[in-house]
Amino acid sequence: MSSSPPTDPHTGPAAPPAPESAHDLPPARRFSSRTKWISWVVAIVVIALVLFLLLRPGGETTEGTGRGGRRGGPATTVGTAKATARDVPAEIESLGTVTPAATVTVRPQVSGIITKVLFREGQLVKRGQLLAVIDPRAYRAALTQAEGAFKRDRATLENARLTLRRFQTLLSQDSIARQEVDTQAALVRQLEGTADVNRGAADAARLNLTFTNIVSPVDGRVGLRVVDVGNYIGAGDANGLVIVTTLAPIDVEFTIPQDQVPVVQQRIATNAALGATALDRTRTNLLDRGQFLSLNNQVATDTGTVRAKARFPNSGGALYPSQFVNLRLLVNTLTGAVTVPQTAVRQGTAGTYVWLLDAENKAHQRKVVTGPSIDDSVTITSGLKVGETVVTEGGDRLTEGGKVQTAATAAKAAARPGGKGEGRRRRAAN
Incomplete structure (x- = not known):
């Protein structure tokens, strides 16, 4: 039996002895406590490491990654495409301005009062269509006068010719002097000249009478008229009567860079028909x-x-004078040209290049020379062959000789058991 602690008759039972401090413990007991504490820490670390190894995504390693799959790192995932052959139009693109094929200011050729205006502003007219009429009465009277003078001179000339024939008969009979015959012959020639003058005057008067009818000299659309009925208008008036512009066909003026002019001239020399296409400002709608x-x-x-x-031809009227359009001139067609997506072509200090994949899925830089573009592709005139594989996405992460994998290959690897996708699914299930 254990003995109870002694009691004090005045204060009650005595207090138990205070516990010993670590410094008061024997060395063997101090070592045992420290060992237990270290064991617990080691056990916790081991458990955490095991859980990390079990739950980490499958297929990942702790090796250094490195750019482009170098030094044993994982392959860089990129998008790829193969170089293909297609017919590519070689075109010159330029900003153009629509101009009428003809612009005519209709001016009267005689003076007078306008008695009729026979067109509406903005109306489409044909060549020779009557637009306006100038008072013709004065010109009709002038024509009558000129024709009368011509008839008079023609009658006088006919009489002189008859007299000359009679004189020639008398001269053959030696009944008249030769001087009289010569004088009559000179009179006939004089009257012939007078008749010609009056015939010309009659023709001019007749022409002036026709000029009182003002007609359109070309097919086109009339603009805003300058004068109205009752106004006096002079011959060759600077403002004219109205302006007519030819809209069908219609022209587009544009510019060609001087370094491309020789190619165009070569095509012109062979009488080749160079097709042109007019597009709107957004280059999406064909005009x-x-x-x-x-x-x-x-x-x-x-x-x-x-x-x-x-x-x-502008048969639909989509083109209008002074309109800005985008013009494409088809200079030539490149048959079987090598093309790649535009995203595959890159610019560097050494020039234009592409990332090319070899049989081992390693990336290599290849210098290329580009040509015309079509849609989302660009032609490669030098440096690439049909069927070769180029990188279209992810090229900024590549280095020379780096290992790569396509997006499709990466997706298949992630879907396999133990792959990254499988590891994520396992963690989600847990």
């Missing part, structure tokens, strides 16, 4: 199709371009 018309004979020194024209 009309036409043909190349003409090329100017000099280079503009301030822009380094040459002015040119293309003509369009």
Whole structure:
């Protein structure tokens, strides 16, 4: 039996002894406590490491990644495409201005009072269509006078010719002097000249009478008229009566860079028909199709371009004078040209290049020379062959000789058991 602690008759039972401090413990007991504490820490670390290894995504390693899959790192995922062959139109694109094929200010050729205006402003008219009438009475009277003078002179001339024939008969009979015959012959020639003058005057009067009818010289659309009925208008008036512009066909003026002019001239020399296409400002809506018309004979020194024209039928009226359009001139067609997506072509300090994949899915830079573009593709005139694989996405993460994988390959790897996708699904299930 254990003995109870002694009691004090005045204060009650004695207090138990205070516990010993770590410094008061024997060395063996201090070592045992420290060992237990370290064991617990090690156990917690081991458990955490095991859980990390079990739950981490499958297929990942702790090796350094490195750019482009170098030094044993994972392959860089990229988008790829193969170089293909297609027929590509070689076109010149330029901003153009629509201009009428003809612009005519209708001016009267005789003076007078306008008695009729036979057109509406903005009306489409045909060549020779009557537009207005000038009072013809004075011109009709002048024609009558000129025709009368011509008839008089013609009768006088006929009488002189009869007299000359009689004189010639008498001269053959030696009944008249030769001087009288010569004088009569000179009179006939004089009267012939007078008759010609009056015939010309009659023709001029007749022409002036026709000029009182003002007609359109071209097919087109009339503008705003300058004068109304009752106004006096002079011959060759600077303002004229109205302006007529030809809208069908219609022209588009544009410029060609001087370094592309030789190609156009070569095509013109072979009498090739160069097709032209007019598009709206957004380059999405087709306005009309036409043909190349003409090329100017000099280079503009301030822009380094040459002015040119293309003509369009404009049967639908989509083109209007002074309208701005985007024009494409088809110079040639590249048959079987090598094309790649535009996203595959990159610019660097060494020039234009693409990332090319070899048989081992390693990326290599390849210098290329580009040509015309079509849709979302660009032609490669040098440096690439049909069927070769180029990188279209992710090229900024590549280095020379780096290992790559396509997006499709990466997706298949992630879907396999133990892959990244499988690891994520396992964690989600847990």
